[in-house]
Amino acid sequence: MAADEVPKPTDAQRASMEKLARKFMGDFKVPGLSIAFAHRERPSFSTSYGFADAESREELTADHRFRIASVSKPLTSIALFQLMEDGKLALDDKVLGPQGRLGMEIPELKLTPRLRSLTVHHLLTHTGGGWGNQRNDPMFRNPKLDHAALIESTLRDDPLQHDPGEQYAYSNFGYCLLGRIIEKAAGVSYEGCVKDRLLKRCGIDGMEIAGNTRDERRPGEVVYHSRNGDRPYAMNVRRMDAHGGWIARPSELINILVRVDGGKVRADVLKQPSGERMFTASTANPRYACGWAVNQVPNRWHNGSLPGTASIAVITASGMCWAAMTNARTPGIGPALDRLMWDLARCVPDWKA
Structure with a gap:
């Protein structure tokens, strides 16, 4: 051959x-x-x-x-790294809060210290500190809610169990957040x-x-x-x-x-x-x-x-x-x-x- x-x-x-x-x-x-x-x-x-x-x-x-x-x-991850190469994102960017990639869409008073410390890298690696898929996965609840309503209800009703970065818990919801971060950074869906x-x-x-x-x-x-x-x-x-x-x-x-x-x-x-x-x-x-x-x-x-x-x-x-x-x-x-x-x-x- x-x-x-x-x-x-x-x-x-x-x-x-x-x-x-x-x-x-x-x-x-x-x-x-x-x-x-x-x-x-x-x-x-x-x-x-x-x-x-x-x-x-x-x-x-x-x-x-x-x-x-x-x-x-993996598709979501590749797209995020492409945006990082264009200078639109960084792995250590915060997700929530005034400087967060999702901005002030979530009322600031509802953000706990754990939520404030959450980064893009935590979400990519499933080390955000909660929202795991083992039981009561947010992405399979309330199917009539759109992304914005689901995110607000989850952040309000499902507090993180651990400090971000400490433990691995496979999180579909974390990748839902990453999808919205991509939309913010890219300016398109x-x-x-x-x-x-x-x-x-x-x-x-x-x-x-x-x-x-x-x-x-x-x-x-x-x-x-x-x-x-x-x-x-x-x-x-x-x-x-x-x-x-x-x-x-x-x-x-x-x-x-x-x-x-x-x-x-x-x-x-x-x-x-x-x-x-x-x-x-x-x-x-x-x-x-x-x-x-x-x-x-x-x-x-x-x-x-x-x-x-x-x-x-x-x-x-x-x-x-x-x-x-x-x-x-x-x-x-x-x-x-x-x-x-x-x-x-x-x-x-x-x-x-």
């Missing part, structure tokens, strides 16, 4: 991959699974299995789009900023914020299937924009991953110091950086989970990137989807995953 040739799976390797994928789908009651891989920043394989809609038997294709849930968080600054530079025009109901599905979007009492169309997904609201194809996520992986084939959308900082873990949790899970290998990734969908996006130290999405969610599917993608990648020895 020539040095610049992109390794592709052979027919036999594709058959092995499909066998693994079909078993996963059966084990976790998944109607549809879509996957994509890149090797050394070049697309190497993408395919789909099953159905976009199990009821109508509409076959799933690589062109179908999925809710990506919390894989949205969160979705508009990410599309203009990130997606356009990656040659992507098919990603957008999801609708809430089945009737509000975007063109080419799959149907999400209920499992174990999940209600995929009973959420305000549009309000989740910055922490879990995007829809995408796996191939589109690949186009983003290869533009932040530090490789030499595709120009990164961030300068090297910004990229390194984005992937640097906090002292409170050595396995989570700014919108990315990390380890010492180093691999970088994020998974996503919402009623009706599971997703994952990975940058490996070996030079691979991959993404996968499903249109149903059952217990244990997140770790299993991660293992599946590693197993699929290892079906192709030339990838050296």
Whole structure:
């Protein structure tokens, strides 16, 4: 194989991959699974299995789009670092109060010392001191409230349990705040900023914020299937924009991953110091950086989970990137989807995953 040739799976390797994928789908009651891989920043394989809609038997294709849930968080992080490179933000900027990035929208008298000390970096690393997703997640309460009303009610009724920076607690609400900070700094909507600054530079025009109901599905979007009492169309997904609201194809996520992986084939959308900082873990949790899970290998990734969908996006130290999405969610599917993608990648020895 020539040095610049992109390794592709052979027919036999594709058959092995499909066998693994079909078993996963059966084990976790998944109607549809879509996957994509890149090797050394070049697309190497993408395919789909099953159905976009199990009821109508509409076959799933690589062109179908999925809710990506919390894989949205890396997009938010990249956009923030792009704004920082333009001098519009800094990691240690305060979030609230007279000098805060959200300004005086929240009445000053309601701000506790903990809220006053909250920074952009705290929110990016889930070290804000509260608003975790383990129980009573603010982003899944009061679905009729808009962003401003939700933020005011949460700051008023949900005090921080710890000083910012001390402890890690995965916070969807923290990323909701980051979305509003992006809007303030960029002067446009969160979705508009990410599309203009990130997606356009990656040659992507098919990603957008999801609708809430089945009737509000975007063109080419799959149907999400209920499992174990999940209600995929009973959420305000549009309000989740910055922490879990995007829809995408796996191939589109690949186009983003290869533009932040530090490789030499595709120009990164961030300068090297910004990229390194984005992937640097906090002292409170050595396995989570700014919108990315990390380890010492180093691999970088994020998974996503919402009623009706599971997703994952990975940058490996070996030079691979991959993404996968499903249109149903059952217990244990997140770790299993991660293992599946590693197993699929290892079906192709030339990838050296």
